[in-house]
Amino acid sequence: MRKYISYYIRNFDYPLFFVYVFLCLFGLVMIYSSSMMVAIVNGKEPDYYYKKQLFNLVVAFFTFVLGAFFPYKHYSRKKIMMFMVGLIITLMFWLLLFGTGEAETGSRSWINLFGIMSFQPSELAKLIIILYFAGAFYNKSLKTPMVDLHPNHIIYPIIVWIAIIFFVANETDIGAVLIISGIAIAVVAASGIRIRTFFKFFAELALFGGAIIGILALFKRDSIFTENRIGRIKAFLNPFEYEQGSGLQVIRGYMAIGSGGLEGVGLGQSVQKLGYLPEPQTDFIMAVIAEELGLLGVIIVLGGLGFIVFKGILIALLTKDPLARMISAGIASWIAIQTFTNLGGLSGLIPLTGVTLPFISYGGSSILVLSFAMGILINVSMYEKLEKRKLRGTQ
The missing domain is CATH 1.10.357 (Tetracycline Repressor; domain 2)
Known part of the structure; x- marks a missing residue:
């Protein structure tokens, strides 16, 4: 058993793990910042969504461990x-x-x-x-x-x-x-x-x-x-024509992004989250990040997500095991597609779908399953490293 654990520790993919943890914690901070007004309006404590997401992350850690250590x-x-x-x-x-x-x-x-x-x-x-x-x-x-x-x-x-x-x-x-x-x-x-x-x-x-x-x-x-879905399509085609209705959320997102500029207005200082941007802690959390932390905050998030996608694709390209290749490519594609769907709706490239931003947006189901998937990806990476060590004659 001790030898088994030693193999895992030596071959553990620490860069992938630390990026995953960083994104989760970064998302937790931004959920706290973006959800305070929403919580107060809904008659809850200002840190209601923060505490719920913190609980979600604690549970998600166990799903991550399960995914990482189950072959x-x-x-x-x-x-x-x-x-x-x-x-x-x-x-x-x-x-x-x-x-x-x-x-x-x-x-x-x-x-x-x-x-x-x-x-x-x-x-x-x-x-x-x-x-x-x-x-x-x-x-x-x-x-x-x-x-x-x-x-x-x-x-x-x-x-x-x-x-x-x-x-x-x-x-x-x-x-x-x-x-x-x-x-x-x-x-x-x-x-x-x-x-x-x-x-x-x-x-x-x-x-x-x-x-x-x-x-x-x-x-x-x-x-x-539904009227809501038809409105989203109309807002996608021309949000400013429906700025008092279905286009309001998209326009408010644009205003948040434009207000942030390069450096942002400061953590916790977003104006659009104060009742102007509906549910800013979920699918529009990137708008709050852009407003408060500017282009730097956006680059940090995209860099972290991009690194995970890159690692997944790299593992898929280098491995000789077809099962590992398909699992790695699938997880990387999932994160890439979901990120594009979220940011595409925010930026007006595609109609809004209500899809969350991986690891960043508020949501228990998303973080639990994504954490399990990250554990699996790290498990694949560990086995690949172990196989390479065996080929070189070292463990």
Whole structure:
């Protein structure tokens, strides 16, 4: 046991770990700064959201440790894969029957976990898609060379993806649908299959995904095409035309970013968070960072997130293990896609989706699952370092 721990300590990816911790703590500080007025308006203590996120981070640390010290190779075991699928389908059914959040956010995306906390199953679905797809492709490659695989060989991942997309789309959480779809495509692209097969697989996902969304749009038209969502599209096209309505949040975000300039107005000195910018501690937290800490604060956050994405892609490129490659590429793509979706909505590049900024925004489900994913990525990195040491004859 002592030798086992010694291997882990010697091969632990400390730069990746410290960047992850820094982003979490930086996000905690900015949640405290951005949420005080929101908490007071809602009749709570000024540090209400700060304390809740601090609790989330404490719990998230244990999920990180679990991910870091549980060997990633086990995720390809059929029993674990079946458990993951069973877990997410159970949570999705639970959500379908007893979900909450539609009145607050327009999406029925949360379930109550025994009164302890609210949990968003779609966050867990992002990670399970990565692990299940990677495990399924890896197991199939043990019997058939990866370059010879075609979509019929991997029908089960397609079925799992269809089931998850159906449930998430039924929540009317469009942002999560796009991210989960992007993650699935990234894992397939990293699997090593032929380009022609990849495009066939992509076409199948697009066909089934489009059919699911089309059917739901037909039967849940009023839930999907809400006034709020239509307003977001109008605001994306021309926010200043709707500055007293759906474009207000985007414009206030622009004002926060413009006010910050290079150096910012100072930590805690944001004006837009004082009731002008709705829920600034969630998907618009980067606007507060830009206002208070200026371009430097934005660069710090993007640099940290960029480093994690870079490390994930680097591990995927250097490893000879296809399972490690797919898991690393999937996690890196997840963080990259979600970051782009959040900042794209903030900057007006794409319509607002309500997606949080990884590690920075307030949210228990997000930080718990992302921390577990970071633990897995570090576990993959440790094994890669250990394998290289063995090849050199040192441990």
